[in-house]
Amino acid sequence: MNFEVEGKRAFAYTAAHELDANKPSVVFVHGAGLDHSSFALQSRYFGYHGRNVLALDLPGHGRSDGPPVSTIPGLADWVSVVLKKLKIEKASIVGHSMGSLVALEFAARHPAQCERIALIAIGYPMKVTEVFLEAARNNDYAAFDMSTIWGHAAQAALAGNPNPGMWMYGDALARLERLAPGVLYNDLKACNDYGVGAESAAKVKCPVLFIAGRRDVMTPPRAMKLLQEKIAGAKTVEIAPSGHALMAEAPDATLDALIGFLG
Amino acid sequence: MAAPKYPGPKYPGLDTLALHAGQSPDPATGSRAVPIYQTTSYVFRDTEHAASLFNMERAGHVYSRISNPTVAVLEERIAALEGGVGAVATASGQAALHLAIATLMGSGSHIVASTALYGGSHNLLAYTLKRFGIETTFVSPRDPEGFRRAIKPSTRLLFGETLGNPGLDVLDIPSVSAIAHEAKVPLLVDATFTTPVLMKPFELGADLLYHSATKFLGGHGVAIAGVLVDSGRFDWEASGKFETLTAPYAGFHGMDFEEESGTRAFLLRARREGLRDFGACMAPMTAFQILQGVETLHLRMPRHVENTRKVVAFLSKNPAVEKVIYPELADHPDHELAKKLLPNGCGAVFSFEVKGGRPAGRRFIESLRVFSHLANVGDAKSLVIHPATTTHYRMSDEDLKKAGITAGTVRLSIGLEDPQDLVDDLDRALRAAAK
Numbered sequence: 143m144n145f146e147v148e149g150k151r152a153f154a155y156t157a158a159h160e161l162d163a164n165k166p167s168v169v170f171v172h173g174a175g176l177d178h179s180s181f182a183l184q185s186r187y188f189g190y191h192g193r194n195v196l197a198l199d200l201p202g203h204g205r206s207d208g209p210p211v212s213t214i215p216g217l218a219d220w221v222s223v224v225l226k227k228l229k230i231e232k233a234s235i236v237g238h239s240m241g242s243l244v245a246l247e248f249a250a251r252h253p254a255q256c257e258r259i260a261l262i263a264i265g266y267p268m269k270v271t272e273v274f275l276e277a278a279r280n281n282d283y284a285a286f287d288m289s290t291i292w293g294h295a296a297q298a299a300l301a302g303n304p305n306p307g308m309w310m311y312g313d314a315l316a317r318l319e320r321l322a323p324g325v326l327y328n329d330l331k332a333c334n335d336y337g338v339g340a341e342s343a344a345k346v347k348c349p350v351l352f353i354a355g356r357r358d359v360m361t362p363p364r365a366m367k368l369l370q371e372k373i374a375g376a377k378t379v380e381i382a383p384s385g386h387a388l389m390a391e392a393p394d395a396t397l398d399a400l401i402g403f404l405g
Numbered sequence: 406m407a408a409p410k411y412p413g414p415k416y417p418g419l420d421t422l423a424l425h426a427g428q429s430p431d432p433a434t435g436s437r438a439v440p441i442y443q444t445t446s447y448v449f450r451d452t453e454h455a456a457s458l459f460n461m462e463r464a465g466h467v468y469s470r471i472s473n474p475t476v477a478v479l480e481e482r483i484a485a486l487e488g489g490v491g492a493v494a495t496a497s498g499q500a501a502l503h504l505a506i507a508t509l510m511g512s513g514s515h516i517v518a519s520t521a522l523y524g525g526s527h528n529l530l531a532y533t534l535k536r537f538g539i540e541t542t543f544v545s546p547r548d549p550e551g552f553r554r555a556i557k558p559s560t561r562l563l564f565g566e567t568l569g570n571p572g573l574d575v576l577d578i579p580s581v582s583a584i585a586h587e588a589k590v591p592l593l594v595d596a597t598f599t600t601p602v603l604m605k606p607f608e609l610g611a612d613l614l615y616h617s618a619t620k621f622l623g624g625h626g627v628a629i630a631g632v633l634v635d636s637g638r639f640d641w642e643a644s645g646k647f648e649t650l651t652a653p654y655a656g657f658h659g660m661d662f663e664e665e666s667g668t669r670a671f672l673l674r675a676r677r678e679g680l681r682d683f684g685a686c687m688a689p690m691t692a693f694q695i696l697q698g699v700e701t702l703h704l705r706m707p708r709h710v711e712n713t714r715k716v717v718a719f720l721s722k723n724p725a726v727e728k729v730i731y732p733e734l735a736d737h738p739d740h741e742l743a744k745k746l747l748p749n750g751c752g753a754v755f756s757f758e759v760k761g762g763r764p765a766g767r768r769f770i771e772s773l774r775v776f777s778h779l780a781n782v783g784d785a786k787s788l789v790i791h792p793a794t795t796t797h798y799r800m801s802d803e804d805l806k807k808a809g810i811t812a813g814t815v816r817l818s819i820g821l822e823d824p825q826d827l828v829d830d831l832d833r834a835l836r837a838a839a840k
Binding site for chain 1: 409410411412413414415416417421422425426427428429457460461462463464465466472473474476477478480481484485488489490491492493494636637638640642653658659660661664665666667668669672676
């Protein structure tokens with residue numbers, strides 16, 4: 143669905159359903175340089191299983207107008223504005239990578255709007271290597287290559303895609319090529335600069351699920367330790383064969399973990 | 406070698422992808438070779454799982470007309486070799502072309518296509534699709550501006566072969582794709598003659614491509630097959646001309662394919678509608694057979710080209726030969742373009758003209774011993790056909806000329822034999838033809 147936020151066009155995939163005030167809501171927040179379609183299977187499932195689904199295109203991504211928002215707290219506030227705009231009182235937030243930082247920050251800054259958060263492929267601090275940042279800053283294609291290769295488990299370069307007939311690397315690159323110049327850099331910098339994760343984690347009161355890919359080279363499972371220690375009662379699911387792109391590399395296991403958490 | 410500007414991770418090379426992409430050892434058995442999943446259907450875990458698979462909430466296989474694990478390995482492997490987002494394997498190259506068109510458009514639509522097409526493709530566009538309300542304007546592949554002039558408001562696709570039939574016209578993909586994109590329509594190319602070893606059409610600007618996998622991808626001449634690949638780079642939503650991909654589809658719960666899956670929209674509709682409803686899918690055994698060929702594609706293509714160059718060199722100097730049509734020759738109209746787009750070779754299928762017209766052509770063919778006289782190309786074995794006495798035998802000399810074929814035109818597909826044996830075979834047959 144298209145809507146406006148502060149005068150700018152924004153988009154959320156709703157699994158072809160109208161929003162229903164009587165249904166619980168799940169908001170999906172994508173990672174750096176991605177868009178709503180990275181949650182295609184998982185968001186569709188919840189849309190057809192009794193939830194309002196909002197798989198967002200963050201500003202400057204997918205079908206939402208730019209410019210992109212340059213900080214994680216700014217993105218968390220943007221999500222809050224979206225929910226108010228769409229008259230959704232409270233929602234569970236599922237975030238991936240950069241989106242998981244947004245979900246964490248949202249839970250800390252807007253607890254009254256937050257039901258639960260599922261943090262997929264999170265790490266804190268989410269430092270980005272200088273060479274990656276530099277390539278992205280210069281809008282060099284090498285940044286897309288790094289995002290694609292580091293964004294999947296090593297075996298994804300050769301092994302079969304669970305989604306029949308699709309080539310994960312090709313899909314990642316095609317999506318990145320659609321970004322306006324500077325958007326990937328904006329996102330990576332937002333992750334790199336985010337420095338209040340530990341404090342925000344300590345403020346989180348809602349139920350939390352961590353989902354990690356054991357072969358994730360961008361945010362390996364150990365990178366979520368600091369946050370796990372700050373959030374009492376948080377649950378963790380590690381998915382053995384997956385890298386950073388859990389929704390694509392292990393779509394069923396990721397969905398099962400979300401079903402177990404969101405019900 | 407200079408250090409890369411941004412040292413980072415590397416992609417596997419084409420040779421590695423040809424052998425591995427799309428498959429990890431079978432999780433059930435450890436089988437290193439791609440198993441042949443000779444099954445029509447797949448047991449659901451429970452009713453919820455079944456419903457989720459049908460509604461595209463989970464990845465997996467339901468019925469082998471839509472997808473099959475063996476076929477999926479081939480699809481992913483070809484997509485990896487071409488640099489696409491994915492692929493759909495089909496029953497033949499013709500089925501791949503039809504699937505591309507049927508996914509993009511319906512009655513009232515228009516295509517601009519090259520005149521230099523495989524006969525089957527020409528038939529589909531010129532005669533059969535017309536019956537279904539899809540019109541085609543044919544233009545010279547050597548005149549990119551001709552594509553522009555032929556574009557109408559109803560145009561939905563530009564189409565050509567990377568190397569055209571029979572004159573090996575080199576399609577100027579960068580120029581034609583730029584014209585297509587200005588008109589907000591995609592460029593589809595038939596990449597059968599070049600394969601990803603000789604050309605990467607997506608890197609040159611093409612949006613969609615297909616192969617008759619029957620030819621070089623298989624290389625063994627044992628299976629009819631096709632594969633349709635999407636680059637994922639064409640923005641269907643921004644174009645606004647493709648309702649099949651950007652408007653709710655009643656045939657799948659109101660799904661808007663572009664909204665649903667972005668870069669994967671075209672292939673999603675091709676699979677979920679095209680294979681579901683038209684049904685021209687690939688059998689798992691066929692996928693296995695084509696995969697055997699793909700695993701050596703990177704070794705075979707250079708040898709095909711090397712042998713072809715030797716044969717072309719021989720024929721070019723032979724007094725019984727009127728003319729050799731191969732883009733690496735300086736007198737070919739696309740010689741300069743070929744140097745730019747096909748630096749690793751112009752493939753292994755080409756034509757030449759025997760002096761002496763139809764009778765000489767007939768004598769030539771009948772005198773060959775190593776070359777097989779049949780209607781196919783891209784086999785590991787060398788092949789020959791004389792259009793004037795076979796595929797075009799009902800046509801007058803005048804009509805043949807219009808089709809770019811003379812009474813003495815012979816088409817060769819150069820295989821992987823000892824090149825001297827091929828030259829000797831041609832030499833003997835040319836002497837017989839000259840008698």
